[in-house]
Amino acid sequence: MLATIRSATLVGVWGHQVSVEVHVADGLPGFTVVGLPDASCREARDRVRAAIISSKLKWPPKRITVNLAPNDMPKSGAGLDLAVAVGVLAADQQLAPETLKNMGVLGQLGLDGSVRPVPGALPLVDAIGDSPVVVAARDRCVAELVAREGVRPINNLKEMFKALSGTAPWPEPPPPPPPRRADPEPDLCDISGQPLARWALEVAAAGGHHLLFVGPPGAGKTMLARRMVGLLPDLTPQESLEVTRVHSAAGLVLPDGLITRPPFRAPHHSSSMAALVGGGTHMARPGEVSAATSGVLFLDELGEFAPSVLDALRQPLEEGKIRVARSQGMIEHPARFLLVAAMNPCPCGAGGTVGCRCAPAALARYQRRLSGPFVDRLDLVVRVDRPDPADLLDSRPSVSSAEVAQRVAEVRTLTRKRGVARNADLHGSALDQHAPLDAEATKVLRTALDEGRLSARGLRRVQTVARTIRDLDDGGLELRAQDLLAALSLRMRLDSTGSLIHG
Amino acid sequence: MAEAQAQAPSPEPILAVSASPAADLDATARGVHAAALAALPRASSARLHKLLKQQDPAEVWSQVVAGELPRWASSEDFADLWYRHARDCDLGALAEQLESLDAWVTTPVSPEHPPALVDDIDPAPILFRRGRVPDSGSPAVAIVGTRRCTPTGRSVAMELGAGLAEAGVTVVSGLALGIDGAAHRGALAAAAAPVVGVVGSGLDRVYPYRNLDLWDEVTASGTLLSEAPLGAEPEGWRFPARNRLLVALADVVVVIESKRAGGSMHTVEEAVRRDVVVMAVPGSVRNPAAEGTNLLLSEGCPPVCSTDDVLVALDLATAGTAAKDAGKAESPQANRVAQNSLNPLQKRLLQLLDDGPVSLDALVLRAASPVPEVLVAAEALERCGLLARDGSLVMRA
Numbered sequence: 001m002l003a004t005i006r007s008a009t010l011v012g013v014w015g016h017q018v019s020v021e022v023h024v025a026d027g028l029p030g031f032t033v034v035g036l037p038d039a040s041c042r043e044a045r046d047r048v049r050a051a052i053i054s055s056k057l058k059w060p061p062k063r064i065t066v067n068l069a070p071n072d073m074p075k076s077g078a079g080l081d082l083a084v085a086v087g088v089l090a091a092d093q094q095l096a097p098e099t100l101k102n103m104g105v106l107g108q109l110g111l112d113g114s115v116r117p118v119p120g121a122l123p124l125v126d127a128i129g130d131s132p133v134v135v136a137a138r139d140r141c142v143a144e145l146v147a148r149e150g151v152r153p154i155n156n157l158k159e160m161f162k163a164l165s166g167t168a169p170w171p172e173p174p175p176p177p178p179p180r181r182a183d184p185e186p187d188l189c190d191i192s193g194q195p196l197a198r199w200a201l202e203v204a205a206a207g208g209h210h211l212l213f214v215g216p217p218g219a220g221k222t223m224l225a226r227r228m229v230g231l232l233p234d235l236t237p238q239e240s241l242e243v244t245r246v247h248s249a250a251g252l253v254l255p256d257g258l259i260t261r262p263p264f265r266a267p268h269h270s271s272s273m274a275a276l277v278g279g280g281t282h283m284a285r286p287g288e289v290s291a292a293t294s295g296v297l298f299l300d301e302l303g304e305f306a307p308s309v310l311d312a313l314r315q316p317l318e319e320g321k322i323r324v325a326r327s328q329g330m331i332e333h334p335a336r337f338l339l340v341a342a343m344n345p346c347p348c349g350a351g352g353t354v355g356c357r358c359a360p361a362a363l364a365r366y367q368r369r370l371s372g373p374f375v376d377r378l379d380l381v382v383r384v385d386r387p388d389p390a391d392l393l394d395s396r397p398s399v400s401s402a403e404v405a406q407r408v409a410e411v412r413t414l415t416r417k418r419g420v421a422r423n424a425d426l427h428g429s430a431l432d433q434h435a436p437l438d439a440e441a442t443k444v445l446r447t448a449l450d451e452g453r454l455s456a457r458g459l460r461r462v463q464t465v466a467r468t469i470r471d472l473d474d475g476g477l478e479l480r481a482q483d484l485l486a487a488l489s490l491r492m493r494l495d496s497t498g499s500l501i502h503g
Numbered sequence: 504m505a506e507a508q509a510q511a512p513s514p515e516p517i518l519a520v521s522a523s524p525a526a527d528l529d530a531t532a533r534g535v536h537a538a539a540l541a542a543l544p545r546a547s548s549a550r551l552h553k554l555l556k557q558q559d560p561a562e563v564w565s566q567v568v569a570g571e572l573p574r575w576a577s578s579e580d581f582a583d584l585w586y587r588h589a590r591d592c593d594l595g596a597l598a599e600q601l602e603s604l605d606a607w608v609t610t611p612v613s614p615e616h617p618p619a620l621v622d623d624i625d626p627a628p629i630l631f632r633r634g635r636v637p638d639s640g641s642p643a644v645a646i647v648g649t650r651r652c653t654p655t656g657r658s659v660a661m662e663l664g665a666g667l668a669e670a671g672v673t674v675v676s677g678l679a680l681g682i683d684g685a686a687h688r689g690a691l692a693a694a695a696a697p698v699v700g701v702v703g704s705g706l707d708r709v710y711p712y713r714n715l716d717l718w719d720e721v722t723a724s725g726t727l728l729s730e731a732p733l734g735a736e737p738e739g740w741r742f743p744a745r746n747r748l749l750v751a752l753a754d755v756v757v758v759i760e761s762k763r764a765g766g767s768m769h770t771v772e773e774a775v776r777r778d779v780v781v782m783a784v785p786g787s788v789r790n791p792a793a794e795g796t797n798l799l800l801s802e803g804c805p806p807v808c809s810t811d812d813v814l815v816a817l818d819l820a821t822a823g824t825a826a827k828d829a830g831k832a833e834s835p836q837a838n839r840v841a842q843n844s845l846n847p848l849q850k851r852l853l854q855l856l857d858d859g860p861v862s863l864d865a866l867v868l869r870a871a872s873p874v875p876e877v878l879v880a881a882e883a884l885e886r887c888g889l890l891a892r893d894g895s896l897v898m899r900a
Contacts, residue, residue: 193864193868194864195864195867195868195874196863196864196867196874196878197864198874199874199875215895356651360650360651360680360711364713383862383863383895384864385862385864385895387864387865388861388862388864388865469875473875482875482876482879483875485878485879485882485883486875486878486879486882488882489878489879489881489882490878
C-alpha cells in the first residue's frame with residue numbers, strides 16, 4: 001500500500017516542498033529511505049519505529065520503503081520524521097490515506113512519540129503554506145506568520161493519530177505565551193565625550209556606510225559599536241520577513257513572531273570562513289553575514305580575523321548578498337548588513353608613535369592583514385581615543401539614542417524618495433542626479449584626486465557619504481565643499497606606523 | 504701549518520679567478536680578493552687591518568690559500584682555519600656577484616678608500632661600495648635618530664637633509680626607518696650634493712626592505728657603503744660597527760629625536776671617542792622620542808634649531824649671515840597672511856591648540872561647535888599648513 005505525505009526541506013534559507021512516499025509491502029521486514037537523505041534524515045528510520053511503538057501503535061512487520069521526492073534534491077535535517085511516521089501508518093492502513101490529502105506535516109520525533117520543533121520552520125511552512133500544516137506546538141507562532149491555510153499544532157504522535165482517525169478533535173492550541181520583553185538596546189547616552197565617534201555612528205546609521213573604529217584598548221570602540229543598532233529604524237515588513245526567515249533557517253532563537261528590530265551579530269575573530277559567509281559540507285547554511293542582513297555585523301578586533309575570511313566579505317559588502325558554491329549546487333543568501341568594525345592601531349594598542357612597543361615589522365604585518373580592496377570599502381574610518389578625564393567631567397549631558405534615531409529616520413525617509421533604502425546604495429547616474437556637486441565641491445574632489453588620496457571607487461563613496469552629511473544637515477540638493485571636506489576627513493587610512501592618515 | 508700544507512694538493516685552481524687574463528685583471532681591480540677576505544670567519548676589522556694596511560689584498564689572499572700567513576698577523580694561528588675556508592671559496596662566482604651589483608671593494612692601499620676610515624681609531628680595512636667614490640674633501644654631516652620618530656621629527660630630518668645638501672654638505676646616514684631615511688630623502692629631493700649611506704648588512708641584502716627605493720636612489724646619485732661581506736644578514740652586532748663608520752665619515756653628528764638609550768646614543772658615544780662635534784635638535788619634554796636629544800642638550804651639546812646652526816658649526820656660515828638668512832625665510836610672515844583669511848572657528852581652534860597637542864575629540868568638545876564644522880575647519884587649517892596631525896593628536900604646525 002502506498003501513502004504520500006507533503007512536507008518540506010531547507011535549501012539555504014528557502015524551504016522546498018518534499019513528497020514523502022511510503023510503500024509498505026509483504027516481504028522480509030526492513031526499512032529503507034531513499035531520495036538523497038543526509039545522515040540525520042536517514043536516522044529517521046530508528047526514531048520513527050521507536051516513536052510508533054512508544055505511542056502504542058502497531059509497527060508493521062513488513063518491507064517499508066520511503067522515497068523523498070524530488071529525488072535529485074538533497075534532503076537534510078530531522079524535520080521529515082513526523083511525515084515518515086504518519087506515512088507508515090497510512091500505508092499500513094491504520095489511517096485512511098485521504099485524511100492526509102492536502103495536509104503538510106513538519107516535525108522531529110522523539111523516541112517517546114513527542115513532536116519537536118524544527119529549525120527553519122518559517123521557510124518550511126512557507127513552502128507548503130497552501131494547505132493546513134501540522135507542526136510542533138512550539139513552532140506554532142512562527143508557522144502562523146506564513147501559513148495561509150491554518151496551523152495544527154500538536155504535542156505528540158498519538159494526538160495526531162487520534163485527530164486523523166476521528167476519535168478525538170485536533171488539540172486546542174495552547175494560549176500564546178506572554179510576549180517576552182525584548183532586552184533594551186544599549187543607549188548612546190551611556191557614553192560621554194567621543195563626539196567624533198558618535199557623529200560617525202550617526203552618519204553610518206543614516207546612510208548605511210560601513211564604519212571602522214581605530215583606537216587603543218579601553219577607548220570605548222566596542223561600547224560605541226554596540227549602540228549602532230539602537231540608531232537604526234525598525235525593519236520594513238519585507239525586511240522583517242526576510243530576517244526572520246534567515247534566522248529561522250540558521251536555527252537561531254526567534255522571538256514569538258516576526259523580528260522587527262535590526263539584528264546585531266558579533267562573530268568572534270576566530271570564526272571560520274564557513275561560519276561567517278555560510279556553508280556546510282552539503283548545502284550552505286546561512287552564516288553570520290546573512291544573519292546580520294538588514295542589521296549590523298560587528299567585527300571586533302578586526303586585525304585578528306584571518307585575512308582570507310575578511311576578503312570573503314568583499315562581495316557582500318559590495319552587492320548585499322553572498323553566493324556560496326558547494327558540491328551540490330550554489331546558494332545565494334541575503335547579506336545586506338551594515339559593517340561596524342573595531343581594531344587597535346597596532347598589536348600593543350598605542351598606535352605607532354609615542355609609547356608604542358611594537359617592532360616595525362610586527363606593525364607592518366598587522367596592517368597587512370587588512371587588504372587594500374577590503375579597506376577601500378570602508379567609507380568611514382575614525383580614530384577613537386581614551387577621553388580626557390577633564391573633558392568627561394565638564395561635557396554636556398550626552399544625546400540619547402532616541403534623538404539620533406529620529407534624525408536617522410528622517411534621512412532614511414529622504415533616501416527612499418531617491419528610490420534606494422540607503423544613500424550607500426546610490427550608484428552611477430542616480431548618484432549624479434541626487435548628489436550633484438557645486439563648483440567649490442568639485443574643486444575639493446579634484447584636489448583630493450590629484451593628491452592621490454582617492455581611488456575611483458573612493459571618489460563615489462565619498463560622494464555618498466557627503467550626501468548623507470548634507471541630509472543630516474539640511475537636506476539640500478547640491479553637495480557643498482564643506483560636506484565633501486567632512487566626508488574626506490572621515491575617510492582616514494592607517495599608515496605603516498599605525499597612525500591614521502588621509503587616503 | 505705543515506698539516507694544512509699537506510692537505511692542499513695545489514693552490515693554483517683556487518687562484519684562477521677566470522679563464523681570460525683580462526677578466527682576471529678586472530676582477531682584481533674590483534677587489535674580489537678583499538671581498539673574499541671579508542667573508543672569512545672571525546675576520547675582525549682589527550685583524551684584517553693589520554694584514555691589509557700595507558699589503559695588496561691579492562697578495563694577502565695568496566698567503567691565506569697557501570696557509571702561509573705571517574705569524575705577526577694575529578696572536579692566534581688563523582692560517583689553518585682561514586685556509587680551510589679559502590679552499591672552498593669560489594672567486595669567480597664572487598667576482599660575478601660584485602659585477603652584477605656593480606659593487607667595488609676597497610682596502611687602505613687603494614686610492615678610493617676613504618682616508619678618514621684608515622686614520623680612524625678603529626679603522627675599516629675592507630669597504631664594499633656601490634655608486635660613486637665619496638668626495639673626502641667636502642664637509643659631511645651625519646644625521647641620526649630613532650627609527651620610531653614622530654612626524655615632526657621626520658619633517659625636521661627632511662628639512663635638515665635638504666638644507667644641508669643645498670649648502671653643498673654631504674649628508675651621511677644609515678638608511679634606517681625613521682630619521683635616517685627621512686634625512687636622506689630630504690637630501691636626495693634637494694639633489695644638490697651627493698649623499699653617503701652606510702648600511703649594516705651586505706650590499707646585496709636590502710634592509711630594511713621598505714627602504715628599497717631609497718637604497719636604489721642613494722646608489723644612483725651618491726654612495727652606498729658597507730663593511731659587511733656580501734650575503735651578510737643585518738645581525739644586531741653589525742649596527743654598532745656601522746655607527747662608528749658614520750661618525751668617522753662625518754665632521755658633525757646631528758641627532759634628531761632619540762630615546763634615552765639606543766643606536767643613536769651609541770653613535771654619540773662613538774663621536775665623543777673621536778672628538779666629532781655632536782649637535783642635537785631640541786624636542787618637547789613630553790615627547791619620549793626626544794628624551795635622548797634633550798639629555799644631550801643638557802649635557803652641553805650645541806642645539807640645532809635650523810640648518811644654519813649646523814652650517815655655522817661647519818664654518819660654512821657665520822652666525823651673522825645665518826641670522827640674516829633666517830629673516831629672509833619669511834615663513835612667519837606667510838603664516839600671518841594665512842591667518843588673516845581664517846574664519847572665526849578656525850581662529851578659535853588655533854587658540855585652543857596653543858596649550859599643546861590635543862585629540863580631535865577634545866578639540867571638538869572644547870570648541871563647542873558641531874562635529875562636521877570642526878572637522879571642516881581642521882581640514883582647512885591642515886591644508887594651509889597651520890595644523891598637523893600625529894597619530895591621534897592634532898597640533899599647531
